Amino acid sequence: QQQVKQSPQSLIVQKGGISIINCAYENTAFDYFPWYQQFPGKGPALLIAIRPDVSEKKEGRFTISFNKSAKQFSLHIMDSQPGDSATYFCAASTGGNTGKLIFGQGTTLQVKP
């Protein structure tokens, strides 16, 4: 019940296209859903995050869509660029006394020029 399932495992998109990564969860106590971006040899960095009281959050070319009833959330990257090529992780947490994050398995995105 603590798992977060992420798909696809890898994704190839042409420059200018839309990249979509999906995540699903079971634990209804999760109330914070961040997305992290990781470049090779680097640690993950927070990209964008959402709480379940909103259905969508947009920051620049990055949008999180959240479906509470379906227990699913997704990351959309508009006008994908080669510089977006990285591994993306969704995550979730329940708050409380610990902010530990439960991560999805990751999606390796390649944006072709």
Added chain:
Amino acid sequence: GAGVSQSPSNKVTEKGKDVELRCDPISGHTALYWYRQSLGQGLEFLIYFQGNSAPDKSGLPSDRFSAERTGGSVSTLTIQRTQQEDSAVYLCASSLGTVSQETQYFGPGTRLLVL
């Protein structure tokens, strides 16, 4: 300002040896996390420190793993009697610690290879 730093960046050890991994969090951050990233896998929570509170050790995979945080700053993750399955990237993160759900800033990780 300086981010989270970890040392060493790479560590190769022999099966059965003990290793120590170090994390220097961002100055002023009271919350510190250790995660493990195995090849092709997501990040797995190991342990969480917050100020003077008892650490959340619920993610430690076995009693060969331990961690401490001295003076509320630097943390050391120790793996005793290393096994090949311990090979992974060990990531440290810190956050301000004012609320439980806030941005975690990750270090570059220590790549551990157990031969």
